[in-house]
Amino acid sequence: MPEGKYCNKTPITTAEGITDLLADKSGAKYYEEMKSLEVDSDLLWKTIQNTCKSRIRTWLEICAHCGMCADSCFLYLANDRVPEQVPAYKIQSTLGTIIKKKGKVSNKFMRDAMRVAWAQCTCCNRCGMYCPHGIDTGIMFGYLRGLLYQQGFVPWEMKIGAGMHRVYNAQMDISSEDYVDTFEWMVEEYEDDYPGLTVPVDVEDADIMYTVNAREAKHYPEDLAEAAILFHIAGENWTIPSKGWEQTSLAMFAGDWVACKQQVESVYDAMERLRPKRMIGTECGHAHRASVVEGPYWAGRKDGRPPVESIHYIEWLAEALREGKLKIDPAKRIKQPVTLQDSCNYVRNHGLRDTAREILSYLVEPGYFIDMDPRKQHNFCCGGGGGFNGIGYFRKERNVGLKVKRDQILATGAKLVIAPCHNCWDAIRDLEEEFEIGIKWSFLKPLVIEMLDIPDHLKPQEEDE
Amino acid sequence: MHAFLTGPLFYISLAVCLGGMIFRFYKYFTGLSWQLDRVAYKEYPMMGLKGAWRSIYKWLIPYGTYGWRQQPVMAAAFFAFHIGAVCIPLFLAGHNVFLKEKLGFSLPMLGACAADIISWLAIAGLCVLVLRRLVLPEVRILTDRKDWGVLLLSFLPFATGLLARYQVGDYGLWLNLHILSGELVLLAIPFTKLSHVFLFFASRAQLGMDFGIKRGGLKGTPMAW
């Protein structure tokens, strides 16, 4: 049985396809079928010849096998330094071998490669900073994932996630109507507390077009209301697109480059349709990477930039605090030890290393912010990046990977971890569940709202005075 | 024999080394693709150059990067060996006398004492690199026969050069062996991992451009190597 009913090389493109695959609980049959999935070696080798050019080939060739990258990988550290977790070993024994064998590898090999690509690397790109030759193993794993996806060797959730993007232009089955309804409903919930609060939908030529992570609409609708409240208080002229509102891309984690392109183009279409001055995305790391950093390239934009200036939520928040659009009541500042989780996706991989710290300078009473070590561009992955959080099949491995972040947090002594990234937020929530170290974790939006000094005219008018 | 080594084979190995590496540089940079690599190289040449330069020079400074500082012993061994591996072939007085005779020009020359020290340090550095490779599990798992081959190839000109220098036994024999091993290194450069002598600069430049343009450079944040 070369191509399974559930596990095969064909991407999912219909809602039924998603329902069918979801019905296979935890992918039990899916992974069973994977054991007999055929490897199309010709396709594999042809794809490599067309897409694996001098950058990756040179990396694989000149790697000095020096092992300097070992200590830089949090998964190597978390797994008691077993040599199998050395970044160079992980990539040489997977992608390196596939290329050496010109694509002639076995089913077993591909399944093992899948485990390495999704459970032994989160594409955090930290090792690339520690290699004397500048070999970025995380990039190569991103590339390897694409090859594995094309051959059908991809974790069940990733296959579904990529399918979601192809079918709904979102990582979850949320239609355009559902999204707008949810947003409007959440805003209504808060109307009494914030008179005049609205969510402008599809307004052309606004200053800000706001995009989100579909999880917010599905699981954390509060987040949508919080975004509306902060734009409202800051007096911003903002809007949400009814189509092209999803900023994330599980397709990027899956290695489904076709879906990546389709997904990000839906966002860029919204930009072109509504002509906002800027796009602001929510507190998510991989969403930012997908739609702002990598997205332009998938969409074939030569200048490497989205159609309009696109920034991360923390950039907007820092600006709003700096310019006084949002004011913090000094009495309400955080007065307990607090630390910050730097997201790989926009700190290491997009240079926003000081932005969140600027925000914290407004939010935290001096003396209470304790930085992690290492930090900023050198920070370790939260432990759940690159899709790792979402893959049930590799849950055990993920939980082991959380140890490094746990120890980093414990070393700060902080009781509150601010995590302006969905993946980091999840990982830190899970690590508290797993290890019970007595911490709380939060996005920035709810914290800022609690501390706001709201101008009188925006406050609810007391009726029975 | 001596005539062949210092004549035809010298010219051939030099030509193969330089010609081969020019070709490989050409292949490398024409093989970069803005869309496959997802870096808009051509759109931001100045940002790219700045990033490339930072990425290269930071790593050439002993303990200049987080990476070197995190591995102090490795860094010491690397620089001890590489300063010799680069400076001795280029700046040794004996080499430059030879160069002047063959090609009509010479480079700045090292004093005899400095040359001895640098050479011995290089050997010591190489020993530490070998030791690491034997002892550390994270290096052992990566090691294959080619790695040993490259180490041996790099060791031979030093060993034979010093044996000749101290006239241990038959000077002429050592000198011939030395010249042969030096030429083997030159010949091997384009075809083995020794290509890193040149491709190091290509690879580092690429990652530097990536960070200098796409991953933070355009945001005004230089990479904190």
Ligand code: HEM
């Ligand atoms: C390609 C051709 C090469 C030629 C023709 C050549 C020639 C020579 C000559 C004539 C000497 C002087 C020996 C003496 O003291 O009388 C010498 C010494 C030496 N060479 Fe080379 N060499 C070559 C390549 C290399 C390379 C690639 C290396 C190292 C990587 C190297 C390392 C040395 C060392 C360490 C010495 C002894 C230095 C000292 O005085 O302490 N040589 N070489």
Ligand code: HEM
């Ligand atoms: C500009 C010139 C050069 C640069 C920038 C350079 C850079 C590097 C780097 C970054 C590494 C990896 C780290 C390590 O394993 O030590 C390395 C390894 C190595 N290089 Fe070079 N290199 C240069 C020239 C040379 C030359 C001329 C030789 C030999 C004659 C050489 C021989 C080696 C060897 C044998 C290794 C492997 C060491 C090991 O096994 O750990 N390199 N080089």
Ligand code: SF4
């Ligand atoms: S990219 Fe991150 S997780 Fe992957 S090998 Fe490198 S350091 Fe480890």
Ligand code: SF4
């Ligand atoms: S640090 Fe770089 S050269 Fe050394 S083993 Fe790792 S990837 Fe290879």
